[in-house]
Amino acid sequence: MPQSRVSIIGTGLIGTSIGLALASRPDRQYEIVGADRDRTAARTAKKMGALDREVGSLEEAVQGAGLVILAVPVVAARQILQDIGRYLEPGVVITDACSTKSDIMRWAQEYLPESANFVGGHPMAGKEKSGPSAASADLFKDATWAITPSPRADEKAVGVVLGLVETLGAIPLYIDSAEHDQYAAAVSHVPLLLSVALFRMVRDSQGWEDASLLAGPGFRDLTRLASGDPVMSRDIMFTNREAILHWIGRIQDELSTVKKALEIGGEPVLDLFRSTQLDRDTFIENPPVRRRPEGVGAPSAQDAMARMFVGGLYDRLKEVSSRGPGAPKDDAELRRKLGVRDNP
Amino acid sequence: MPQSRVSIIGTGLIGTSIGLALASRPDRQYEIVGADRDRTAARTAKKMGALDREVGSLEEAVQGAGLVILAVPVVAARQILQDIGRYLEPGVVITDACSTKSDIMRWAQEYLPESANFVGGHPMAGKEKSGPSAASADLFKDATWAITPSPRADEKAVGVVLGLVETLGAIPLYIDSAEHDQYAAAVSHVPLLLSVALFRMVRDSQGWEDASLLAGPGFRDLTRLASGDPVMSRDIMFTNREAILHWIGRIQDELSTVKKALEIGGEPVLDLFRSTQLDRDTFIENPPVRRRPEGVGAPSAQDAMARMFVGGLYDRLKEVSSRGPGAPKDDAELRRKLGVRDNP
Numbered sequence: 001m002p003q004s005r006v007s008i009i010g011t012g013l014i015g016t017s018i019g020l021a022l023a024s025r026p027d028r029q030y031e032i033v034g035a036d037r038d039r040t041a042a043r044t045a046k047k048m049g050a051l052d053r054e055v056g057s058l059e060e061a062v063q064g065a066g067l068v069i070l071a072v073p074v075v076a077a078r079q080i081l082q083d084i085g086r087y088l089e090p091g092v093v094i095t096d097a098c099s100t101k102s103d104i105m106r107w108a109q110e111y112l113p114e115s116a117n118f119v120g121g122h123p124m125a126g127k128e129k130s131g132p133s134a135a136s137a138d139l140f141k142d143a144t145w146a147i148t149p150s151p152r153a154d155e156k157a158v159g160v161v162l163g164l165v166e167t168l169g170a171i172p173l174y175i176d177s178a179e180h181d182q183y184a185a186a187v188s189h190v191p192l193l194l195s196v197a198l199f200r201m202v203r204d205s206q207g208w209e210d211a212s213l214l215a216g217p218g219f220r221d222l223t224r225l226a227s228g229d230p231v232m233s234r235d236i237m238f239t240n241r242e243a244i245l246h247w248i249g250r251i252q253d254e255l256s257t258v259k260k261a262l263e264i265g266g267e268p269v270l271d272l273f274r275s276t277q278l279d280r281d282t283f284i285e286n287p288p289v290r291r292r293p294e295g296v297g298a299p300s301a302q303d304a305m306a307r308m309f310v311g312g313l314y315d316r317l318k319e320v321s322s323r324g325p326g327a328p329k330d331d332a333e334l335r336r337k338l339g340v341r342d343n344p
Numbered sequence: 345m346p347q348s349r350v351s352i353i354g355t356g357l358i359g360t361s362i363g364l365a366l367a368s369r370p371d372r373q374y375e376i377v378g379a380d381r382d383r384t385a386a387r388t389a390k391k392m393g394a395l396d397r398e399v400g401s402l403e404e405a406v407q408g409a410g411l412v413i414l415a416v417p418v419v420a421a422r423q424i425l426q427d428i429g430r431y432l433e434p435g436v437v438i439t440d441a442c443s444t445k446s447d448i449m450r451w452a453q454e455y456l457p458e459s460a461n462f463v464g465g466h467p468m469a470g471k472e473k474s475g476p477s478a479a480s481a482d483l484f485k486d487a488t489w490a491i492t493p494s495p496r497a498d499e500k501a502v503g504v505v506l507g508l509v510e511t512l513g514a515i516p517l518y519i520d521s522a523e524h525d526q527y528a529a530a531v532s533h534v535p536l537l538l539s540v541a542l543f544r545m546v547r548d549s550q551g552w553e554d555a556s557l558l559a560g561p562g563f564r565d566l567t568r569l570a571s572g573d574p575v576m577s578r579d580i581m582f583t584n585r586e587a588i589l590h591w592i593g594r595i596q597d598e599l600s601t602v603k604k605a606l607e608i609g610g611e612p613v614l615d616l617f618r619s620t621q622l623d624r625d626t627f628i629e630n631p632p633v634r635r636r637p638e639g640v641g642a643p644s645a646q647d648a649m650a651r652m653f654v655g656g657l658y659d660r661l662k663e664v665s666s667r668g669p670g671a672p673k674d675d676a677e678l679r680r681k682l683g684v685r686d687n688p
Binding site: 125126144180182197199207209212215216218221222225229231238241256269276277279280281287290 | 470527530539546547555560569575578592601609614
């Protein structure tokens with residue numbers, strides 16, 4: 001018997017993977033409702049078991065939902081934020097999975113009603129293929145999931161998104177939205193452009209037919225991101241242009257440095273490869289420690305959220321949180337916030 | 345009872361993977377001998393089952409061998425070609441797995457005795473990790489394996505290398521060495537430099553600590569090649585410099601084009617992502633057809649080679665080749681070429 005409702009708007013790779021992971025919890029006490037502009041995609045997600053119900057409108061999707069997840073390209077998210085306001089339950093928590101964060105934080109502030117809690121999110125996970133049929137429940141396992149709370153969101157709302165992220169097996173990282181966009185330009189958006197530029201370079205060369213015969217796993221890996229969803233990529237470029245232009249300049253400088261080193265030759269070339277291998281191996285073998293953020297949301301609130309919201313998460317959160325006395329007291333308010341109807 | 349001997353010089357990722365694949369054939373009739381300047385690496389390869397015997401000198405490694413495989417960085421291969429001449433059996437077949445082909449073809453011509461048959465080779469396969477412990481018998485499965493025969497090598501020698509490549513599960517591609525180096529610069533060497541440049545850019549930036557927390561699978565995949573063996577990378581740069589410099593210029597042009605498109609904005613950005621996704625998906629889903637080269641080596645000669653040399657390959661080759669009448673006649677000469685002693 002679902003006691004609450006999670007709404008997933010956008011059932012591509014990310015939205016469907018979220019649905020699959022949420023649906024797979026045996027003790028879950030929530031219903032998963034999903035919608036996509038492309039109804040074939042939403043129906044595929046439903047068939048795969050990622051949704052309990054597929055609906056045809058934003059209104060149906062968010063009505064009665066305690067948590068709304070926007071898993072669409074960021075420019076589409078803008079329109080959705082403008083449209084859903086009037087259908088939202090008071091106290092609803094809204095989060096997203098968009099690749100850039102500054103614009104969407106601004107739009108949420110601008111378009112959502114005061115009673116809605118927006119907490120930005122961005123899972124650092126992906127695949128060569130897009131679309132629901134590429135989705136899997138373990139897509140987010142051990143992935144970093146950036147969380148950018150809006151100034152207006154209350155701690156309990158942040159706790160709900162934290163619970164969601166942990167339920168999906170990801171590791172939450174609290175970060176300011178402007179910082180997120182700067183760093184994402186370097187580690188994600190410029191790599192995407194390198195993939196595109198490399199693929200185009202070889203594909204548009206006269207030797208493509210022969211060169212493609214020689215292309216091995218290195219070329220395949222380096223160009224993987226060029227197979228990503230074009231609209232998502234375009235939206236990234238439009239909403240993070242300044243940072244991306246800055247980092248394109250930086251990678252051009254790096255390439256000029258490499259080029260000079262090759263022209264001169266000698267030991268510096270070996271030193272470059274040696275130090276880079278060492279640094280990268282260190283990064284891969286001892287990745288930076290990502291810790292569950294501390295001091296966000298009273299443990300009691302999280303416990304209560306978790307109990308109602310993500311069912312099985314409750315026990316896991318109990319292990320890491322010492323229970324406060326406030327949990328039962330919060331229940332009524334939380335139930336309201338989450339759009340949960342009192343038992344008759 | 346081994347009837348012949350294969351010698352693997354260099355027991356890193358590639359050499360050890362070749363050894364593992366050759367050793368795994370249940371019906372094999374050859375002994376696998378291996379050597380590495382780093383004897384720990386060679387002993388690891390032996391322990392993993394890639395070698396029947398590990399030896400401490402080039403002399404011991406190539407003595408009595410019918411096939412010698414050089415699996416070392418290309419500059420090291422030069423020295424080995426200079427050193428092994430006097431120990432080689434007449435008619436021996438020598439091949440390599442080096443990343444560039446023009447220089448090594450020239451060195452083979454220059455340093456090897458007339459009686460040796462050099463056939464260049466380059467498997468388009470690799471891994472994030474180097475060294476014998478990263479090796480696996482299926483590393484070459486379905487990989488393209490470039491073959492660049494020297495003008496001096498006879499057809500039977502080419503047949504032996506063809507048999508080796510097919511035994512390893514790879515797909516042979518005949519290609520001129522200069523062409524190989526041009527295309528490899530585009531699909532392999534420049535990607536390596538992009539990996540290095542991207543990793544250095546982020547690693548050397550002031551935001552590394554925060555940026556690395558956000559780095560997901562995209563960054564990891566795009567920088568994978570930066571973890572390759574630094575000596576191998578250096579050797580690639582030294583032996584294919586002109587082509588690499590040319591293609592660095594090309595990728596810089598591509599990046600400038602992308603940058604301009606972003607600055608202007610609008611539809612061209614979406615068009616760029618759309619057409620690249622389409623082209624890349626086409627390339628991945630319908631890769632260029634690689635066919636077993638035709639008309640190289642009389643079937644009879646290949647049959648004979650295969651029977652003696654790679655054991656189980658014999659039956660497979662029989663299926664695709666109609667036997668000629670010359671096979672039995674060739675046997676004595678072939679046995680000599682392969683360094684096989686007549687049965688007592």
